[in-house]
Amino acid sequence: MQYQIIPVTPFQQNCTVFWCDETKHAAVVDPGGDVEQVIAFIDSKGLTLEKVLLTHAHIDHAGATKALSTHYGVKVEGPQKEDQFWIDMIPMQKERFGFSHAEAFDTDRWLEQGDKVNFGNIELEVYFCPGHTPGHVVFFHRESKLAQVGDVLFKGSIGRTDFPKGDHATLIHSIRKNLFPLGDDVRFIPGHGPMSTFGEERRSNPFVGDGAH
Numbered sequence: 001m002q003y004q005i006i007p008v009t010p011f012q013q014n015c016t017v018f019w020c021d022e023t024k025h026a027a028v029v030d031p032g033g034d035v036e037q038v039i040a041f042i043d044s045k046g047l048t049l050e051k052v053l054l055t056h057a058h059i060d061h062a063g064a065t066k067a068l069s070t071h072y073g074v075k076v077e078g079p080q081k082e083d084q085f086w087i088d089m090i091p092m093q094k095e096r097f098g099f100s101h102a103e104a105f106d107t108d109r110w111l112e113q114g115d116k117v118n119f120g121n122i123e124l125e126v127y128f129c130p131g132h133t134p135g136h137v138v139f140f141h142r143e144s145k146l147a148q149v150g151d152v153l154f155k156g157s158i159g160r161t162d163f164p165k166g167d168h169a170t171l172i173h174s175i176r177k178n179l180f181p182l183g184d185d186v187r188f189i190p191g192h193g194p195m196s197t198f199g200e201e202r203r204s205n206p207f208v209g210d211g212a213h
Contacts, residue, residue: 009033011060020120027119029053030061031068050119054078055150056136057086059093063102075108083135111137127178131171132159147188155196158207175208
C-alpha cells in the first residue's frame with residue numbers, strides 16, 4: 001500500500017490518499033476541502049478512486065466529501081453514526097469558517113468497531129475511538145503497521161474535547177484501550193501535523209503517555 005498526505009483547508013488537515021500497488025485502486029480519507037488538489041493528485045497517479053473514508057464529520061475533515069464522491073461517483077464509508085449531527089451542521093460550519101465548497105452529504109455505510117473497509121487488494125481495520133467526536137473512527141492497515149487516527153491523537157498532544165458531545169475521559173480510554181495495544185511500532189497519520197508512532201506517544205505524550213495520570 002502506498003499513501004500520500006495532502007494538507008487541505010486553512011486548518012492544514014491531513015487528507016490522505018491510500019492506494020493499492022497492484023490494482024491502482026484508491027481511497028481518500030478525510031477530504032476536508034481543496035478538492036481540486038486531491039483530484040489532481042489522484043488523476044496524476046492514474047489511480048481509480050473506489051471510495052471516500054471518514055474518521056469523523058468535522059468540516060475540515062469532511063467538507064469536500066460530497067464534491068469528491070460526486071466527481072468520481074463513489075460511495076462514502078464512515079464515520080460512526082453518532083456523528084450524523086456534525087454532518088447536518090456542515091452548512092452552518094461553512095458560514096462560520098468561510099469554507100467555499102462544503103456541503104452536507106449522505107454516508108453509504110456507517111462504521112463500527114471491528115468493521116473492515118476494502119479498496120483494491122487492501123483491507124483496513126476500523127476502530128471506534130470516540131471522545132473528540134462521539135462517532136470518531138480510526139483506520140488501521142495491519143500489514144504496513146500504519147494508522148490514520150484523525151483528531152484522536154497527535155504528536156505530543158490529543159484531540160480537543162470541548163466541542164459538542166466531546167468527552168476527555170472517553171478520548172483517553174479510546175487511545176489507551178483501542179490504539180496503543182496495536183503496537184509501539186505502529187506509525188500514525190494524525191488529522192493535523194507530523195506523523196509519530198504509538199510507542200513515542202506512550203513514552204512522551206504529556207496527556208496520554210504512560211507517565212500521565
